[in-house]
Amino acid sequence: MTSGTENDLILIDKPRPHTTVITLNNPKRMNSMAFELMVPLHEAFEHVAADNDTHCVVLTGNGRGFCSGADTSNDGGPPPNIDGMTLTRIATKAMSVLADLVPAMQRMPQPVICAINGAAIGGGMCLTLGADIRLAGESAYFRAAGINNGLTATELGLSFLLPRAIGSSRAMEIMLSGRDVDAQEAAAIGLVSRIVPDESLLDEALDLADQINGWSTQGTALTKRTMWAGLEIGSLRAAIEMETHAQLYVRLTTKNFEEAVRARNQGRPPEFQD
Numbered sequence: 001m002t003s004g005t006e007n008d009l010i011l012i013d014k015p016r017p018h019t020t021v022i023t024l025n026n027p028k029r030m031n032s033m034a035f036e037l038m039v040p041l042h043e044a045f046e047h048v049a050a051d052n053d054t055h056c057v058v059l060t061g062n063g064r065g066f067c068s069g070a071d072t073s074n075d076g077g078p079p080p081n082i083d084g085m086t087l088t089r090i091a092t093k094a095m096s097v098l099a100d101l102v103p104a105m106q107r108m109p110q111p112v113i114c115a116i117n118g119a120a121i122g123g124g125m126c127l128t129l130g131a132d133i134r135l136a137g138e139s140a141y142f143r144a145a146g147i148n149n150g151l152t153a154t155e156l157g158l159s160f161l162l163p164r165a166i167g168s169s170r171a172m173e174i175m176l177s178g179r180d181v182d183a184q185e186a187a188a189i190g191l192v193s194r195i196v197p198d199e200s201l202l203d204e205a206l207d208l209a210d211q212i213n214g215w216s217t218q219g220t221a222l223t224k225r226t227m228w229a230g231l232e233i234g235s236l237r238a239a240i241e242m243e244t245h246a247q248l249y250v251r252l253t254t255k256n257f258e259e260a261v262r263a264r265n266q267g268r269p270p271e272f273q274d
Contacts, residue, residue: 010040011062012048018055019209020048020110025194027063033123034071035079038097042104049108055217056209057108059131060115060202069122097187098123099197100219102157106228109221111212115205117198122149128154129165131223134191135205136183137198142191147178150212164231214254216272222246 019231022029022044032039061067079094105112105127107228114131122145128134144153146164153175163171166189174181186192196204212220224245233239251257256272263270 006237009037010044012044012151014054016034016206016210018053018213019058019206019208020051020054021058021060023046024059024061024067027065027213028062029071029073030063030065030068031061031124032068032071032073032097034073035083035094035097037071038101039080041099042101045104045108049110055220057110057112058111058115058202058209059105059126059127060205060206061117061219064117064139065119065121066116066140067124067127068119070149074118077102099156101127101162101260103242105130108268109224110210110226113205113208115201116192117201119143123156126158128159129161132227133193134187135201135208136192137201138183138195139198140183140186140192140195142174142186143240144175144178146238147175155179199248214269216254216274218249218254218274219256219272222250222269232259 002266009024009026011025011057013021013023022041024037026032026034026037048057079090079097082090082093083091089206094107094267111133112131113133113135114128114136116190117137118139120128120139121143125142125144128142144158146155147153158175162175165171166174170189181191183192183195187195226243229242230239233242251258254274256270256274259272260270
């Protein structure tokens with residue numbers, strides 16, 4: 001892999017056409033959420049989002065853990081641009097940097113696949129929930145660790161995202177107990193799409209990205225936007241109205257539907273030009 005930022009703790013690579021892999025690369029700290037890692041991660045999201053040749057994104061971690069949450073070493077550096085700030089303003093700045101990670105993932109036009117290896121703890125668990133699709137290696141496990149540290153388990157959008165992914169009762173139990181959820185349970189309750197062997201985790205994520213990339217780039221981007229908006233919408237009628245406008249937009253401004261019909265009749269994969 002090659003470094004895509006000035007900080008080699010975040011690696012950006014394009015191993016297959018139209019798919020970019022973002023890798024958290026501080027395995028000695030199990031990719032903990034130090035600012036030296038999280039600031040360039042946020043920059044990587046913005047950089048990759050703006051890459052018109054990237055149609056799908058894979059987010060993963062190097063080593064034996066995806067992301068172990070809060071950094072406790074005090075070696076990860078302060079948040080950026082804090083000169084002259086008081087302690088309370090620094091604290092607000094620090095939380096703002098972390099709090100925008102999940103929204104930044106959702107703002108990306110490309111579908112984001114999270115390939116989760118090993119521990120996804122605290123903020124690391126929250127980070128996985130910002131992805132559109134989650135694949136778990138056999139070694140993956142999750143923990144809402146804020147509660148274990150004498151804090152709340154609610155951080156970085158977890159109280160909104162987790163109950164929508166697995167239901168409120170399961171989410172409440174996981175967040176209040178502070179227990180580990182292994183890959184098998186995560187798949188059973190819908191926290192991840194499926195489990196794959198650790199050694200083939202990245203290949204499986206890349207294969208899925210290839211499948212997504214075979215469809216209309218505009219169609220997948222608007223599907224992602226509509227799905228996330230639908231999780232926050234207030235009624236069925238409003239959801240149908242939003243879906244109708246998105247569907248009509250793509251239908252009337254591209255020749256994708258006509259190409260799909262031609263390809264099906266000719267027994268070949270479609271080539272969507274949007």
